[in-house]
Amino acid sequence: MNRLxxxxxxxxVVTQNDRIASSNRKAFAKMGSFVINMVSSPGSGKTSLIExxxxxxxxxVEILVITGDLMTDNDxxxxxxxxxxxxxxxxxxxxxxxxxxxxxxxxERSNExxxxxxxxxxxxxxxxxxxxxxxxxxxxxxxVTEGDDKPLKYPPMVNASKVLVVSKIDLIPFVESDxxxxxxxxxxxxxxxxxxxxxxxxxxxxxxxxxxxxSEMEKKK
Amino acid sequence: MNRLxxxxxxxxVVTQNDRIASSNRKAFAKMGSFVINMVSSPGSGKTSLIExxxxxxxxxVEILVITGDLMTDNDxxxxxxxxxxxxxxxxxxxxxxxxxxxxxxxxERSNExxxxxxxxxxxxxxxxxxxxxxxxxxxxxxxVTEGDDKPLKYPPMVNASKVLVVSKIDLIPFVESDxxxxxxxxxxxxxxxxxxxxxxxxxxxxxxxxxxxxSEMEKKK
Numbered sequence: 001m002n003r004l005x006x007x008x009x010x011x012x013v014v015t016q017n018d019r020i021a022s023s024n025r026k027a028f029a030k031m032g033s034f035v036i037n038m039v040s041s042p043g044s045g046k047t048s049l050i051e052x053x054x055x056x057x058x059x060x061v062e063i064l065v066i067t068g069d070l071m072t073d074n075d076x077x078x079x080x081x082x083x084x085x086x087x088x089x090x091x092x093x094x095x096x097x098x099x100x101x102x103x104x105x106x107x108e109r110s111n112e113x114x115x116x117x118x119x120x121x122x123x124x125x126x127x128x129x130x131x132x133x134x135x136x137x138x139x140x141x142x143x144v145t146e147g148d149d150k151p152l153k154y155p156p157m158v159n160a161s162k163v164l165v166v167s168k169i170d171l172i173p174f175v176e177s178d179x180x181x182x183x184x185x186x187x188x189x190x191x192x193x194x195x196x197x198x199x200x201x202x203x204x205x206x207x208x209x210x211x212x213x214x215s216e217m218e219k220k221k
Numbered sequence: 222m223n224r225l226x227x228x229x230x231x232x233x234v235v236t237q238n239d240r241i242a243s244s245n246r247k248a249f250a251k252m253g254s255f256v257i258n259m260v261s262s263p264g265s266g267k268t269s270l271i272e273x274x275x276x277x278x279x280x281x282v283e284i285l286v287i288t289g290d291l292m293t294d295n296d297x298x299x300x301x302x303x304x305x306x307x308x309x310x311x312x313x314x315x316x317x318x319x320x321x322x323x324x325x326x327x328x329e330r331s332n333e334x335x336x337x338x339x340x341x342x343x344x345x346x347x348x349x350x351x352x353x354x355x356x357x358x359x360x361x362x363x364x365v366t367e368g369d370d371k372p373l374k375y376p377p378m379v380n381a382s383k384v385l386v387v388s389k390i391d392l393i394p395f396v397e398s399d400x401x402x403x404x405x406x407x408x409x410x411x412x413x414x415x416x417x418x419x420x421x422x423x424x425x426x427x428x429x430x431x432x433x434x435x436s437e438m439e440k441k442k
Contacts, residue, residue, distance in 0.1 A: 009230070041263040042346045042375065043367025069374045070347065093377050095316065095347035123374075124347055125263045126291065126316035145366040145392070146264025153290045153344075154263065156314050171366070174395050 010130075017131055020099035024134025027106045028117060033064070034217045035117040037097075037133050039157060040141035041150075042123030045167040047075045048200035049141065049209075050118055054082045056210045061115035061217060066105050068097040068122045075120060085109070096127040099134060115217050125150070129160040136216070137162035142186075144168050144177035151186035158189040163196070165209065170199040231351075238352055241320035245355025248327045249338060254285070255438045256338040258318075258354050260378060261362035262371075263344030266388040268296045269421035270362065270430075271339055275303045277431045282336035282438060287326050289318040289343045296341060306330070317348040320355060336438050346371070350381040357437070358383035363407075365389050365398035372407035379410040384417070386430065391420040 028035050038046045047067070054063055065086040067075035076088035087105045089097060102119065119135060121128040128138075140161035142150050145168060151158045158164070164186050166179045179197050186193055194212065198205030249256050259267045268288070275284055286307040288296035297309035308326045310318060323340065340356060342349040349359075361382035363371050366389060372379045379385070385407050387400045400418050407414055415433065419426030 041344065042371055043262060043364070071376050072370065072373050074370055074374070093347075093351075095345070122347065123262065124316070124345060126314070126343065126345055127348065130314075143264070143366070145364070145389070149293065149295050150263055152293050153295070155292050168366070171392070171395055174392055 014130055017099045020103055021132035021134040024099055024103050024106055027103075027110065028134055031110075031112065031114050031117075032220060033114045033117045034213070034220045035119065035135040036163075037119045037121060037128070037135035037138045038141065039121045039125075039128045039138055039161065040123060041125045041143075041146060044123070044141040044143040044146065045200055046120050046123070046141055047078055049165065049167065049198075050079060050120060051082065052200045052203070052206055053118065053210065053213065054079065054084050056206065057116065057213065058082065058084055062113060064109060064112070064114040064117045065120070066102060066117070067120040068101070070094070070122065085112075085114075091122055095122060095124050096131050097121050097133055098131050102133045115220075116213065125154045125157050129157040139163040139165060141165045141167045142182055144172050144179060144182070145175050148177055148181040149185065151182060151189060155189045158186050158193070161190065161193065163194045163212075166195070166197045168199060168201070169197050169204060170202045235351055238320045241324055242353035242355040245320055245324050245327055248324075248331065249355055252331075252333065252335050252338075253441060254335045254338045255434070255441045256340065256356040256358075257384075257434075258340045258342060258349070258356035258359045259362065260342045260346075260349045260359055260382065261344060262346045262364075262367060265344070265362040265364040265367065266421055267341050267344070267362055268299055270386065270388065270419070271300060271341060272303060273421045273424070273427055274339065274431065274434065275300065275305050277427065278337065278434065279303065279305055283334060285330060285333070285335040285338045286341070287323060287338070288341040289322070291315070291343065306333075306335075312343055316343060316345050317352050318342050318354055319352050323354045336441075337434065346375045346378055350378040360384040360386060362386045362388045363403055365393050365400060365403075366396050369398055369402040370406065372403060372410060376410045379407050379414070382411070383413070383415060384433075385414045387416070387418045389420060389422070390418050390425060391423045
């Protein structure tokens with residue numbers, strides 16, 4: 001297959017996805033939801049941050065969590081234990097969630113009202129960048145253990161995101177990391193990124209993150 | 222595009238890749254090389270382990286390093302500083318190296334003899350699993366900071382690999398990780414995996430890894 005054919009095929013897949021994403025977005029609007037799509041390398045702490053977020057917000061708002069993995073429903077089970085609605089999508093060998101997968105969950109819950117929908121994508125710093133799920137913001141996590149040059153090495157994901165969370169800042173003393181370098185290099189690619197530094201383990205920085213979610217949910221009311 | 226068309230197209234791309242990979246393998250045999258393809262999440266410590274490996278072996282054997290990233294030549298420059306041949310492949314938006322990209326480097330170096338060729342794939346725990354580059358072994362790194370359930374969540378990569386390296390074991394005291402759980406869960410998917418636990422920072426476990434590389438290189442002589 002030559003390059004041209006490959007590109008036009010990718011374009012077709014993405015266009016089809018965008019159509020479904022747009023209908024997801026309308027469905028989320030009906031539900032009154034603010035929707036984030038959390039993307040990162042495997043093991044950057046997406047599920048831990050979701051646990052913290054649910055714990056902080058579940059008494060004041062309705063939350064739906066959709067988790068994506070190739071295999072296992074570990075993440076959904078972790079979230080369900082907290083007492084909120086959580087659905088697992090297993091993708092088999094697919095390297096990202098797509099809008100159609102998410103639309104199936106929406107159909108099941110279309111009569112509910114959620115203030116906040118958190119989608120946890122497959123751990124992958126490349127493929128999820130091209131796939132709109134109908135979210136309002138992609139939230140990119142980069143942990144301090146991954147090396148400060150990750151944003152420069154993976155620019156498409158930085159460009160596709162509205163928010164950058166530098167995670168696991170409790171580990172800074174034990175790794176060579178400067179969170180400001182991570183943020184600076186990301187801002188060179190995408191100057192509009194809203195940024196947070198936090199640790200889901202110690203709770204440091206979580207309040208700012210929760211504050212941002214509250215203000216975004218307020219806008220959707 | 223329906224699922225059937227997508228699957229048959231993926232199959233075609235992989236078949237084409239396999240043909241080039243097979244010719245890469247012949248070229249590597251001519252060069253007298255043992256070839257590893259290092260795969261992992263972004264930031265699991267592939268480049269650091271390559272630096273350690275080069276430092277330990279460069280006085281006794283000839284080494285070629287090929288590094289893959291979407292963008293930047295940071296990794297190749299890190300390796301070149303040690304005084305061995307290192308080539309950077311930038312993939313743009315592609316989520317993995319393919320055999321054709323590697324074949325171009327081989328063509329440039331076809332008159333050289335290398336005992337060890339180390340290919341560092343794009344940081345991605347999904348896509349590189351399907352693409353043979355002509356290597357003798359895929360070496361999968363999982364760092365202790367990523368969560369012990371990663372092998373169960375990404376079984377295709379575990380199945381495609383011959384070796385599992387649990388990396389960054391110096392960080393065990395600061396994260397909740399049991400390397401034996403990582404290894405056990407990987408062995409449940411692929412019982413033949415050769416495994417190592419090491420830290421490129423402290424040097425713990427590096428000797429066993431170097432010993433394995435020496436014995437594999439010996440077999441190619």
